[in-house]
Amino acid sequence: MIFMTTTESAATGSGAPPAAIPGPAGSRLLGMASALRRDLLGTMLDGFHRYGDLVTYRIGPRWERLGPPAVAVHHPDGVRQVLTNPQVFGRRTAGFEVLTEMLGAGLLTSDGDLWKRQRRTLQPLFTPRRVTGYTDLMTAEAERVARHRPGAVDLHQLMQVYTLRVVGRALFGDEVDDVVPDLQRLVPLASDLSLARSMQILRLPLDYPTPRNRRFRRVSAEMYAIVDRILARRAGVVDGSGAGDDMLSRLRAARDPETGQPLSAQEIRDQVLVFLLAGHETTAGALTFTLHLLGRHPEIQERVATGDPDLVRATVLEGMRLYPPAHTTERRASVDTEIAGHRIVRGTPVLVSPWVTHRHPGCWPDPERFDPERFLGEHDRPRYAYFPFGGGPRSCIGEHFAMLEATVLLGTLLARYRVESLDARMRLEPLITLRPAEPVRAVLHARQAAGRST
Template structure:
């Protein structure tokens, strides 16, 4: 008589680092978010649990990070199951208002329907001349054979582009304030989101006062710009602000409220220049360390320029990680996820998986050309997110960045002076110090 052994029981507990008995992994994630997540993937695999706090049940379930592209697809394409009602997005709402970046549910659906026509590829293509003019302006004004900070140059370019596209006006007068406030607001937001117990902002703690002052300062900048442009409401300007004022929900005909316009304009101004400036900075830095690739890209036309940009964003994704919350009991990759669990996905980690990206730390734009690019599973690469909440500004950002790269590389040969740059993972990925380079005339 033969017997059949029962199948092995499926493991239920998702592994992860134990962390501190009281703080869990809070200190490690705060001190080195990207390194801690990458170490977690290398040690524990596709799904990793990170406990933040002492593990008491009343604090809720631990966070689960999802590093396999099949799991990323599950999280990003099922907003009814994985929503944005998270500590991180609640904090961003407190800082930046209820714009498209932070809203959720029916409010987000209405905003997305209303704003989507503003960012179609055809509409975005209408900004090509503006972007080209600003790229040429930067190239002409940069002195050859002198040391420059690539991040500073790219911030100038990206801010001028988004200022003209959004307001039909330059915003150079607020650049210095924004360069101080944006990283401060990001740092304060992340710190607040990672507090085990968050007091209401009305509580006059030192942290809360710094947070509310930073938010008020950002809105004060936006209000100054809007006040300056108030007399242009009835003009024929075709900028994004004018489009926001005339946009209507295609289902209900409802316009955006003045507060919604204010919130959307603030997010477009901040995210629209921060993410692109970072992507360009890191891509130019990488090209400056690979002169043979740089020469190929400079001579290779728009497809190769775009491939270099995409590879730069693979290694340095502007949106390095994001989070969701499980609205119901569910599963990811066959493992149970309790309702209420924070769920993290990280392009920084998934973009470095050697099973999908051989020799993952190597800069190789050819990954995004030909058959190699077409055969790669979708969610091995997601610098703009994915699913219904993918970044609405993707076409704008890619066009803006390829125009700048083409213009600069046609005029200059970039020589990077620093080794691999240190990065700061705030709301977006930023260099932790100036990214020095010399631009030599070709």
């Protein structure tokens, strides 16, 4: 989740802010910036409960000449409007600019014609049929987790290793255990630095040698060094002919179906970095939160452990409802427009938050209750009452991969173990993605299977 600073907003639009949209006043100097930095999720949820489906947040000094404040959009109809109209609500925001500085111009961060070409080129790699081809790999890695010795574990640590091994083998046809410690150190650091930089009122170019800029550039360079090291050891295996069956081979062989253009070497580096990071971080979080919830609700866990695939899938979906990995995202109004009859002036930062909308009582009765049956059978919820993978043309390309990876692990692990969560609550860290702020403690109790020793 990233906010555009007020100084950047002023450069792109003019006119009076949407004063008719209510919101908290905040401090005279910084508005709501301090409250959002201190407790983003709680502040936004409180804003929704106090002010409704549209909430104004002043970020930065409260001078109107600096541009319009941010507007949070929580009703599913408004979310649909924001996510499905890229010509009106664009991605040229501080947050995505900073992520581009950190991760390059891959599918996550690119925009415009570049993004369209990358999406056309990469989409065939993530069709349901292609993704199903990774089932055996995921099953083998899930069984590796299920061979863990009974006893106390950190669920997040366990899920990070699982998802990193899956994405490493899928990408490179190789194990990446040697880079797991470095990535576990670098990913939250990169996320924290990116979030902090995107929220600066005055954001200096990275060429300025400030301590914060040097640290930002060093972390980015370390992550690219990991990618380059893996690519180098694969250079003798993958020759670009597309002969391999891993995703890297397919990246190198991929062509834009409209122009026949391949991805450049730099684009492949950028895509690999994004796939490596986003491909493990979000799914690890979703699995961690879902297992923690099951560990707090043993009666639901026992039903899921029977292996009903519909229930397993529903449980993952419900876990992501309560703990969406992509908790908040931002767009910027490219033109003057309206949402729910309220004027949104050009340059306005517009926020949508699964964390809040997934708790909208108009769509989710008793919204804080963990209930996988919400996702079984028919329902009449609006499409954008639930959007953990985003929506519109920028919906997550890896949705099928992530869901298969999560359901395979959940079914495999619960067939072998009963999970007992040791903590009633988790402290959360809403960085670029939602993470637990501390180890997620649990105990794995071996199940006794008929005819098999555990």
